[in-house]
Structure formats: C-alpha cells, structure tokens
Amino acid sequence: MSNYYYVQEKQRRPIVPIHLVALIDLSLFALLSFRSGELNSFFWILGATKIVLTYLTYIMLKKFKMGETYITSIVAMILSIGLVMQLRISTDVGFKQFIWYLIGMGIFVATSSFYHLVHKRMRSIWFFYALMIILFMITQIIGVRVNGAKNWIVLGSVSFQPSEFIKILFVFFMSSFVSNPEALRLKIHDKRIHPKWTLMAMVFVLLGFFVLQREFGTAMLIFMVYLAIVYVFEKAIIFVAINAIISGVGALVAIQIMPHLKVRVDSWLNPFADIAGKGYQITQSLFAIGSGGFFGTGIGLGYPHFIPNVETDFIFSAICEEMGIFGGIAVIVLFSLLIYRGIKICLGLRDPFTKSLAFGLITTIGFQTFIIIGGVIKFIPLTGITLPFVSYGGSSLISSFLILGLLQALSGSILREEVFEGEKIHNE
Amino acid sequence: MKKSTTNSRILHIFMMISLLFLGLILYMSYFELYGKGPIMANSYNRRLKANEEDIIRGQVFDRNGVLLAATEVKEGLSNRSYPYKNLYAHVIGYNSDLYGKTLLEAAYNDTLLGINASGFMGNMVSLIKGEEKTGNNLILTIDHNLQLKARELLGKRRGSIVAINPKTGEVLAMVSTPDFNPNEASLEENWGSISTNENSPLLPRAVLGLYPPGSIFKVVSAVSAIEEGFIDFKIEDTGSVVIDGKTFSNAGGKAYGELDMTSAMAVSSNVYFSMLSEVLDPKALLDTAEKAGINKNINFDIATKKSSIESVIKSKTEFAATVIGQGKLLVTPLQMALISSGIANNGVIMKPYLVKSISDKNNFILSNTFSRKLYKFTDSNTAELIKEMMIEVVKNGTGKEAAISKIVVAGKTGTAQNEKLIEGNGNDHAWFIGFAPADDPEIAIAVIIENQEQGGGQIAAPIARKLMSEWIKNSEKQ
Numbered sequence: 021m022s023n024y025y026y027v028q029e030k031q032r033r034p035i036v037p038i039h040l041v042a043l044i045d046l047s048l049f050a051l052l053s054f055r056s057g058e059l060n061s062f063f064w065i066l067g068a069t070k071i072v073l074t075y076l077t078y079i080m081l082k083k084f085k086m087g088e089t090y091i092t093s094i095v096a097m098i099l100s101i102g103l104v105m106q107l108r109i110s111t112d113v114g115f116k117q118f119i120w121y122l123i124g125m126g127i128f129v130a131t132s133s134f135y136h137l138v139h140k141r142m143r144s145i146w147f148f149y150a151l152m153i154i155l156f157m158i159t160q161i162i163g164v165r166v167n168g169a170k171n172w173i174v175l176g177s178v179s180f181q182p183s184e185f186i187k188i189l190f191v192f193f194m195s196s197f198v199s200n201p202e203a204l205r206l207k208i209h210d211k212r213i214h215p216k217w218t219l220m221a222m223v224f225v226l227l228g229f230f231v232l233q234r235e236f237g238t239a240m241l242i243f244m245v246y247l248a249i250v251y252v253f254e255k256a257i258i259f260v261a262i263n264a265i266i267s268g269v270g271a272l273v274a275i276q277i278m279p280h281l282k283v284r285v286d287s288w289l290n291p292f293a294d295i296a297g298k299g300y301q302i303t304q305s306l307f308a309i310g311s312g313g314f315f316g317t318g319i320g321l322g323y324p325h326f327i328p329n330v331e332t333d334f335i336f337s338a339i340c341e342e343m344g345i346f347g348g349i350a351v352i353v354l355f356s357l358l359i360y361r362g363i364k365i366c367l368g369l370r371d372p373f374t375k376s377l378a379f380g381l382i383t384t385i386g387f388q389t390f391i392i393i394g395g396v397i398k399f400i401p402l403t404g405i406t407l408p409f410v411s412y413g414g415s416s417l418i419s420s421f422l423i424l425g426l427l428q429a430l431s432g433s434i435l436r437e438e439v440f441e442g443e444k445i446h447n448e
Numbered sequence: 449m450k451k452s453t454t455n456s457r458i459l460h461i462f463m464m465i466s467l468l469f470l471g472l473i474l475y476m477s478y479f480e481l482y483g484k485g486p487i488m489a490n491s492y493n494r495r496l497k498a499n500e501e502d503i504i505r506g507q508v509f510d511r512n513g514v515l516l517a518a519t520e521v522k523e524g525l526s527n528r529s530y531p532y533k534n535l536y537a538h539v540i541g542y543n544s545d546l547y548g549k550t551l552l553e554a555a556y557n558d559t560l561l562g563i564n565a566s567g568f569m570g571n572m573v574s575l576i577k578g579e580e581k582t583g584n585n586l587i588l589t590i591d592h593n594l595q596l597k598a599r600e601l602l603g604k605r606r607g608s609i610v611a612i613n614p615k616t617g618e619v620l621a622m623v624s625t626p627d628f629n630p631n632e633a634s635l636e637e638n639w640g641s642i643s644t645n646e647n648s649p650l651l652p653r654a655v656l657g658l659y660p661p662g663s664i665f666k667v668v669s670a671v672s673a674i675e676e677g678f679i680d681f682k683i684e685d686t687g688s689v690v691i692d693g694k695t696f697s698n699a700g701g702k703a704y705g706e707l708d709m710t711s712a713m714a715v716s717s718n719v720y721f722s723m724l725s726e727v728l729d730p731k732a733l734l735d736t737a738e739k740a741g742i743n744k745n746i747n748f749d750i751a752t753k754k755s756s757i758e759s760v761i762k763s764k765t766e767f768a769a770t771v772i773g774q775g776k777l778l779v780t781p782l783q784m785a786l787i788s789s790g791i792a793n794n795g796v797i798m799k800p801y802l803v804k805s806i807s808d809k810n811n812f813i814l815s816n817t818f819s820r821k822l823y824k825f826t827d828s829n830t831a832e833l834i835k836e837m838m839i840e841v842v843k844n845g846t847g848k849e850a851a852i853s854k855i856v857v858a859g860k861t862g863t864a865q866n867e868k869l870i871e872g873n874g875n876d877h878a879w880f881i882g883f884a885p886a887d888d889p890e891i892a893i894a895v896i897i898e899n900q901e902q903g904g905g906q907i908a909a910p911i912a913r914k915l916m917s918e919w920i921k922n923s924e925k926q
Contacts, residue, residue, distance in 0.1 A: 310479070383465065397479065
C-alpha cells in the first residue's frame with residue numbers, strides 16, 4: 021500500500037523544489053559573505069550546513085517513508101529568507117538564530133520520528149487544560165515583562181515564552197474535545213448542558229488570561245483557531261456567531277477600559293498623531309516598507325535596524341525593505357503553499373482527533389502569519405507576535421518546528437496505518 | 449463522522465485564510481502605489497538623513513559651468529560649501545545639519561542625492577565598483593556674471609532683482625537683499641543675528657516678498673483697457689481728479705494737459721488712469737490680472753508667495769486706486785518680471801525655471817528642462833501696443849534713466865507707497881519693470897528697491913539699464 025503511494029509520487033513529480041532551496045541558499049549565503057569580507061568562511065559554513073541539513077531531512081523522509089516531502093521544503097525556503105535576514109541585521113543574533121535552527125531541526129526529527137508512539141495517549145482534555153493554566157500561573161508568578169507583555173519565564177540563563185507552547189497545547193486541547201466532547205458534558209440541577217458551552221466557558225477563561233498578560237496577539241490567534249475548529253467539527257454556525265458576537269463586544273469593552281489595548285487601536289488608526297511615542301514602531305515599519313519599493317533596496321543596503329524589535333515582531337518589514345514588496349509577497353506565497361500542503365494532509369485524515377490536530381496546527385500557522393504581517397503593514401492593529409520560522413527567538417523557532425514535526429508525523433504512513441488500521445488512504 | 453461535510457468546511461477555512469493573505473498582498477501593493485507617497489518625507493523617517501551620510505551630494509553649476517555649490521569630504525565628514533557665499537543664498541539656499549534645507553537644496557534633495565530613478569543605474573555601477581555613491585548635479589539657468597552684477601547693483605540697499613529670458617522662461621539672475629552666508633560654519637556663528645534681524649535676511653524677497661506694485665501695475669490696467677476697447681480713451685489732465693469724493697493727483701501735482709494712453713503711460717499719469725477706472729469693468733481688470741498669474745500660485749522650482757488682487761471691489765475710489773496700482777494689491781518681484789516677460793513675448797508668459805538640466809557625476813546630462821507656456825496673458829496685438837507705450841516711457845517719459853544707447857528699451861517705472869509694510873517708515877519702494885532689446889527681447893526684468901527717497905525712475909531704472917546692457921553686451925560678444 022504505502023509502496024504504491026511513494027512510487028506514484030516519484031513518477032508524477034520530479035524532486036525539483038529541494039534543489040531550488042539549495043540554489044537559493046547558495047546565492048543568499050554567497051551574497052552575505054561577499055558583503056562582509058573577513059567573515060567569509062563563516063557564512064559559507066552556515067550556508068553549507070543549511071543545504072546539507074535540507075537534503076538530509078529530505079533523504080530521511082524518503083528513506084523511512086515518513087510522509088510527504090513538501091512541507092519541509094517550503095519551510096526550508098522560508099528559513100533561507102529568515103536566517104539570511106537575521107544574519108544581515110546582526111551576525112551575532114543571526115548566529116544564535118542559526119543555533120536555534122539546528123536545535124529546531126533536532127526537535128523536528130524527534131517529533132516526526134517518534135510522535136506516533138505517544139499519539140494515542142495525547143487526548144486528555146483536562147490534562148491539556150490544566151497544563152495551560154499551570155503555565156499561565158507560573159508566568160504570572162515568576163514571569164518577566166518584555167515590551168509591555170508579561171510573558172517570559174526566566175530560569176537562570178534560559179528564558180522562554182510559554183505562550184509559544186500554549187498555542188500548541190491549545191490545539192491538542194481542542195482536538196481532545198473534538199474526539200470526545202462528552203468529557204465536558206456537565207449536569208447542573210438535573211439539567212444537562214451541551215459540552216460546547218462548557219468548552220466556550222473554558223476558552224473564554226483562557227482568553228481572559230492572555231488579555232491580562234497583555235498578549236493580545238496570542239489571544240486573537242487562539243480565538244481564531246478555536247472558531248475555525250468549532251466551525252469545521254461542530255458544524256454549529258449559530259454557536260460560532262454567538263462566540264464571535266460575544267468576543268466582539270468583549271473586545272470593544274476591553275478597548276475602552278484597558279489603556280494598553282486602546283493605545284494599540286489608536287496607533288493603528290492614526291500612528292502619525294503620536295509619531296514620537298506610541299506610533300513610533302509602526303511608522304518606522306511603514307517607512308521601511310515604503311523605502312524598499314517593489315524590488316527592495318537589496319540585501320544589506322537598507323536600514324532595517326531603524327525599526328525597533330526588527331529581529332522579532334518586525335522582521336517582515338525588514339524583508340520588505342531589502343527584498344521589496346515582491347520579496348514580502350514571496351514570503352506570503354510560501355506560507356500559502358505551506359498551508360495548502362497542511363490542509364491537504366488534513367483532508368486525507370479520518371480520525372477526528374488526528375484530523376482536528378492537523379487542522380488546528382496548520383490554521384495556527386496561517387492565522388499567526390496573518391496577524392503579524394497584517395500588524396506590521398498596518399492592515400490590522402499591531403499585536404506583538406512572531407512570524408513562524410522567520411522571527412528571532414528560541415521559543416518561537418522551537419514551537420514552529422514542533423508544529424512542523426507534528427504535521428510531518430500526521431502525514432506519515434506509520435501513523436496513518438495505525439489510525440486507519442489498514443484503511444485506504446484518500447490523499448490525492 | 450461525515451467526512452465530506454467536514455472536508456468541505458476545512459476548505460472553507462482554507463479559502464478564508466487565502467482571502468486574508470490576498471488582503472495582505474493587495475494592501476501592501478496599495479500602500480506601495482498610493483499610501484506611502486504622503487508619508488515618506490516625514491522627518492521621523494531617518495532613512496532620508498542616513499541616505500545623505502552615505503551619498504556625496506551633487507554639485508550646482510551656473511549655466512556656463514561655474515561651480516556654485518559643492519560637497520567636500522574631509523576625513524569622512526562631508527561639508528556643503530558655497531564658494532560665492534551670500535550670492536546664491538536666495539537661489540540655492542542652504543543644506544545644513546542644524547538648520548535643515550531651503551530653496552533648491554530642499555526642492556531638489558532627491559536629485560542631489562541621486563535617490564530618484566534617473567540616478568539609479570549610475571549608482572549600481574558605483575556599487576559594484578565599490579565607489580562611494582554620488583548624487584546628481586544641477587545646472588542652473590542663472591548666469592553667474594549677471595547674478596554678480598545684479599548683486600553689486602543692489603549694494604547695501606534692501607530689494608530684489610529678477611531677470612528672465614522672456615522667450616524661454618529661464619531665470620538669468622535672481623537676487624534678494626539683505627542676504628547671508630549659507631556656509632554651515634557661518635550659519636552656526638551668525639544664526640542668532642540673521643534669524644532675528646528685523647530686515648529679514650533669510651527672506652528670499654524675489655519669490656516670497658509681497659509689495660504694493662504702484663505705477664508698474666498700470667501696464668496690467670492698460671492691457672485690460674485695450675482688450676475692452678478703450679485704446680482711444682483721452683482726457684484733459686489738470687493734475688488731479690476727484691472720484692467719489694476722493695482726490696487722485698499726479699506725483700508732484702503736475703498737470704499734463706491732453707493725454708492719450710501712450711502719453712499717460714509715459715508720464716505715469718494717475719489722473720488719466722483713475723479716470724480710466726470710471727469706464728473700465730472691475731471684473732475685466734481682475735480677469736486680466738489673473739491671466740497674468742496674480743491670485744495664482746506660480747509653479748516654480750522653489751516655493752513662491754501668491755500675488756494678490758482684491759476680487760470684490762467695493763467702491764469706485766477703491767477701484768480707481770487699484771487701477772493706478774495703489775489699491776489692495778500685493779505682488780512679488782518674480783510676478784512682475786513675469787508680467788514684463790509676457791509683454792516682451794507677444795503676450796505669452798513662459799514658465800519660469802531655475803534648473804536647466806541635471807547631470808550625473810561624470811557631467812553626463814540626464815535630463816533637460818524644456819521651455820513651456822505658463823499663461824496666455826494677452827493677445828499679440830495688445831502686447832505690441834503696450835510694448836510701444838513702454839518704449840515711449842523709456843524714450844520720453846519717467847524711465848529715461850533706463851535708456852541704453854543704440855538699443856531700444858521698453859519699461860515702466862513705479863513708486864509704491866508702502867504704509868502696509870513697515871510702520872513708521874514712510875519712504876516708498878522704487879520699482880522698474882522692462883525688457884530689451886524691444887524688437888527682439890533677450891532679457892525681461894523686475895527691480896525693486898525698498899524705502900527710497902526717490903522714485904523708480906531715479907533709483908530702479910538705472911539699475912535695470914546697467915543690468916540689461918551687461919547682458920546684451922555679453923550676448924553680443926558670444
């Protein structure tokens with residue numbers, strides 16, 4: 021069965037994308053080394069490492085029949101742009117990012133290879149909910165405030181951002197619900213309450229936590245993922261509408277009573293009113309995007325360091341400045357392809373838990389990309405959130421690779437056979 | 449679980465995400481094409497300054513290649529230098545870290561930095577060769593010798609001279625006094641005094657100075673009268689006339705006897721023109737003035753003030769005052785030079801310009817400015833009639849001091865009361881507008897000297913003569 025699947029794939033599609041990634045890596049890293057004479061060999065080593073890893077991943081996926089081979093190639097291409105941009109902004113930060121990339125690749129290999137061993141045990145809704153609440157509590161108690169949001173945990177020299185992992189736990193939580201909603205059926209005074217209302221209450225409590233931590237971006241993200249999963253798997257349009265209305269009213273009230281939220285809306289509507297203060301970040305981002313034009317200034321020829329937090333939240337603006345609007349559009353198109361492949365994996369799955377998990381993970385990537393890019397180009401209010409695989413940061417990169425590893429595992433034949441128990445694969 | 453409905457719902461969400469992404473792409477493209485235009489020049493855009501640090505600013509030359517502004521780089525620090533110091537302070541302006549940019553330095557900033565499209569390829573070559581980026585040069589229409597002469601003629605007096613080639617609109621000389629030294633070191637040293645000086649040395653009077661025109665406005669009144677069919681209007685000038693209870697009299701109360709329009713223009717009779725106002729339609733005069741560009745912004749290389757005429761005339765006396773140039777009228781020297789050039793050029797005012805061409809660092813010409821029509825002031829017959837009157841002014845009238853031997857000069861003098869401008873300083877402004885040679889004009893000019901004891905005929909006309917003969921003499925030599 022699975023042999024047939026791979027032979028088909030090989031015949032129909034020559035393995036071009038992977039070579040394309042190598043070619044782009046070669047030219048981008050060569051460009052970096054030409055631009056900074058003495059660090060010559062340094063960039064060549066990084067570039068070569070990335071190319072070798074990309075090929076090794078590909079060979080591994082093929083050899084061990086670990087599923088489809090496109091999502092890793094697409095991510096490799098996104099990573100090329102991201103890593104080169106980080107290295108260009110600061111060799112120091114870029115090198116750290118490269119190390120995180122290596123660690124992330126390790127996480128990816130581990131997850132995609134061994135996740136199937138635990139897959140069947142990953143469906144306890146209360147366990148995931150409790151885990152999320154505990155992470156929140158820890159963040160509240162020992163958390164550190166960075167850029168207005170109290171969302172970092174620092175342990176000695178290691179610091180990490182729990183929200184990057186909570187968003188994955190949230191997808192597991194939702195999938196557990198999809199596979200067994202009865203776990204949430206409560207009985208109050210002999211009245212049976214439909215589990216989705218319990219779910220809604222639990223999700224709104226979570227949202228409240230995020231808003232209290234001023235992580236508006238993550239709040240928006242998990243809410244969108246929640247609505248998408250409910251829409252697809254609960255088939256309750258009215259319920260979705262009620263949620264949307266309640267959250268809309270809640271957001272309006274929150275904007276009125278929470279100054280931090282109001283500031284974000286104000287600086288979205290008119291950033292030039294307080295350009296020296298609240299509007300500074302977004303206007304600097306717009307100047308960067310505007311100065312790049314359609315084709316960009318060229319890598320190394322712009323001034324991305326004029327944008328505050330350029331290596332994290334505003335990395336997309338730096339890409340637009342130096343690679344142009346077309347460079348930015350290329351990044352968006354790459355994410356579209358990634359989501360397309362993710363959706364394709366999801367369509368082929370049958371087990372509700374597995375299907376919901378794939379769906380939740382890929383929509384997380386999609387909505388997260390939309391929220392941050394929309395924010396930095398002033399399409400929607402800006403909320404501090406990272407661009408998957410591109411923004412600097414260990415937590416962000418590791419959680420992105422974790423998602424990639426999980427998707428890979430879900431596309432993998434071992435898991436498929438286990439889940440479908442020999443049933444025919446409806447992939448194409 | 450019913451797979452088909454679940455899958456179609458998954459596709460709904462996929463389509464929604466695709467639409468969101470499409471929204472991003474469309475919004476970015478919109479921002480690039482339309483949204484960014486108004487915001488990129490914001491002073492918080494540090495790229496503008498950063499570009500400057502990386503690029504050697506282009507040079508500025510006069511029409512014959514005399515270097516007027518250059519950027520010197522010493523030990524990594526660049527400094528804008530103006531070798532002729534004060535001479536071009538009101539044309540090129542200054543480019544200072546502390547005080548910003550003005551005039552051409554501001555208006556042509558992108559060109560001088562080579563950050564617009566025309567300089568792109570040149571900079572790509574430099575980039576590959578590893579050379580420093582260099583901006584583009586401006587070649588002005590100004591003639592350095594004429595500019596020098598104009599400045600010398602103004603001397604220590606306050607005022608302005610604008611000289612234009614009436615056939616092309618090229619500005620040949622443009623001087624405003626008092627002026628200042630635009631070199632950075634001098635600016636820093638003297639900023640306190642030049643920025644607070646009551647004589648406003650920072651004001652480029654040629655384009656931003658608004659003055660009452662006085663009798664030189666009679667040229668516009670005469671154009672309107674001829675267009676309205678009053679070419680044969682004649683009066684008996686008794687030295688003064690009462691209009692609606694207000695007396696209008698000639699300078700010095702002189703009575704000129706029988707006057708037609710030509711002789712009235714020659715002696716600059718206030719009596720004639722105020723009586724003309726009784727037959728002239730205020731709307732017609734307004735229309736003529738606006739056809740000359742009054743009440744409009746002049747599209748020029750540097751910012752200009754709008755000359756103005758009252759659009760609603762409330763009384764006969766007010767209109768009579770306007771016709772003789774004493775009403776609620778304010779004009780810039782540039783505007784008057786344009787009116788003069790319009791008469792010289794058969795009624796057509798050419799668009800004035802200061803930048804003749806743009807060249808790259810190897811002096812390869814990247815673009816030339818083409819002459820083009822700005823306003824149709826009047827028809828060529830009317831222009832010819834006015835020209836004859838202005839020739840008479842210089843031959844036998846108030847403008848005799850502007851006469852050049854062997855060359856026919858056309859002109860008009862003016863002495864404007866200035867009570868509006870500086871309180872307590874009763875002296876009048878001396879004006880002269882004119883052009884030469886009258887049969888084939890090469891230069892049209894406006895001269896104003898502020899607060900003079902004597903009128904335009906004595907003060908401004910000789911300056912015009914010297915400057916015009918200098919230009920004609922030199923162009924004959926070439």
